[in-house]
Amino acid sequence: xxxxxxxxxxxxxxxxxxxxxxxxxxxxxxxxxxxxxxxxxxxxxxxxxxxxxxxxxxxxxxxxxxxxxxxxxxxxxxxxxxxxxxxxxxxxxxxxxxxxxxxxxxxxxxxxxxxxxxxxxxxxxxxxxxxxxxxxxxxxxxxxxxxxxxxxxxxxxxxxxxxxxxxxxxxxxxxxxxxxxxxxxxxxxxxxxxxxxxxxxxxxxxxxxxxxxxxxxxxxxxxxxxxxxxxxxxxxxxxxxxxxxxxxxxxxxxxxxxxxxxxxxxxxxxxxxxxxxxxxxxxxxxxxxxxxxxxxxxxxxxxxxxxxxxxxxxxxxxxxxxxxxxxxxxxxxxxxxxxxxxxxxxxxxxxxxxxxxxxxxxxxxxxxx
Numbered sequence: 510x511x512x513x514x515x516x517x518x519x520x521x522x523x524x525x526x527x528x529x530x531x532x533x534x535x536x537x538x539x540x541x542x543x544x545x546x547x548x549x550x551x552x553x554x555x556x557x558x559x560x561x562x563x564x565x566x567x568x569x570x571x572x573x574x575x576x577x578x579x580x581x582x583x584x585x586x587x588x589x590x591x592x593x594x595x596x597x598x599x600x601x602x603x604x605x606x607x608x609x610x611x612x613x614x615x616x617x618x619x620x621x622x623x624x625x626x627x628x629x630x631x632x633x634x635x636x637x638x639x640x641x642x643x644x645x646x647x648x649x650x651x652x653x654x655x656x657x658x659x660x661x662x663x664x665x666x667x668x669x670x671x672x673x674x675x676x677x678x679x680x681x682x683x684x685x686x687x688x689x690x691x692x693x694x695x696x697x698x699x700x701x702x703x704x705x706x707x708x709x710x711x712x713x714x715x716x717x718x719x720x721x722x723x724x725x726x727x728x729x730x731x732x733x734x735x736x737x738x739x740x741x742x743x744x745x746x747x748x749x750x751x752x753x754x755x756x757x758x759x760x761x762x763x764x765x766x767x768x769x770x771x772x773x774x775x776x777x778x779x780x781x782x783x784x785x786x787x788x789x790x791x792x793x794x795x796x797x798x799x800x801x802x803x804x805x806x807x808x809x810x811x812x813x814x815x816x817x818x819x820x821x822x823x824x825x826x827x828x829x830x831x832x833x834x835x836x837x838x839x840x841x842x843x844x845x846x847x848x849x850x851x852x853x854x855x856x857x858x859x860x861x862x863x864x865x866x867x868x869x870x871x872x873x874x875x876x877x878x
Contacts, residue, residue: 557795565792567611568785571627574604575785579778582638586770589645601635611788620788627784630777637773644766648759652704655755660697663748667693670741682738685729689745692722700756707767712760719753 578600585593608631612624667690674683699715702708726746733739842860849857 561792561795564611564614565789567607567614568789568792571604571607571611572782572785574600574607575778575781578604578634582641582770582774582778585642585645586766589649594642597638601631601638605631620791623784623788627781630781630784634774634777634781637769637777640769641766641774644762644769648704648762648766651755651759651762656697656700656752656759659748659752659755660693660700663693663745663752664690664697666741666745666748670738670745673738677735679732682729682732685725685732689722689725689729692718692725693749696722696752700752700759703756704759704763707763712756715756716753719749719756722749 578597581593581597581600584590585597605628608624608627612621612628615621615624667686671683671686671690674680674686696715696718699711699718703711703715723746726742726749730739730742730746733742839860846857846859
């Protein structure tokens, strides 16, 4: 305290005033700095939270567009339409763009690895679909260029053979021709169902009908004596073998296609979705940490700012009081002494004679009176 009084008594009033304003400005700077640092911490957490949320949303978009691509694969398998191919290409390209954007925005090594795996799987998925379309095209080509040609041709020849047998009153030949016709129709019916439904039960029924047709052709052949009708029957037998071969090839192609669909597409698609789900869960974990941390940082910033502001106000008031009293008290005492002198009291003590400030100068000047 004695040091403070000595400082106040020997410091010029102008310096004291500047010192008071300096203390106030310093306290204001402390308040601003404290609030700024605290708010910066909260802003940093909030920025990270928004970044994680944006990445999570993009991963969700990858899952959504991939699901649309998977639906397009299913549509193509059932309908073999060009629209389904176009839809798949659009969606798979969109998915790839989204994943590549994610890759450019993510820096964490673990997440980078997840994205790299997803990109590789997506390339495999796309290649697998190209295989499916190639095999589907091959299947359609066999069905359309061979089975759809041979089947009606056999039916036409059998109808003509049956009619000719009726015309020649060859009842037995007509009967066997009708039996052969029936087995042909069953073979074609189940073959077409197999191509449409891809059910092995339909394929087995088509092959059973083909075996029955062979037997019926052999029986028909044994009933014929006319060379023209026997030659026609031989042609039908050859065509039946061609049709059966084509149907077997279709079955093999569809088996290859199903292997790709189930073994590659059916595995890779869900695997990509799982990778994106893992990424979203990882991002969600970070968000769940950042959210409360951001809220806490903002509350802390507010509390610290209020505390520092309160302390600063108290220190400012204290400084103002001390400096004010340090200036006002000596002046008041000197004024009282000068009033006494003016009243004729020559015995009054002149205060602050030893002060080094302006009040001290005034006190020493009064001594001459």
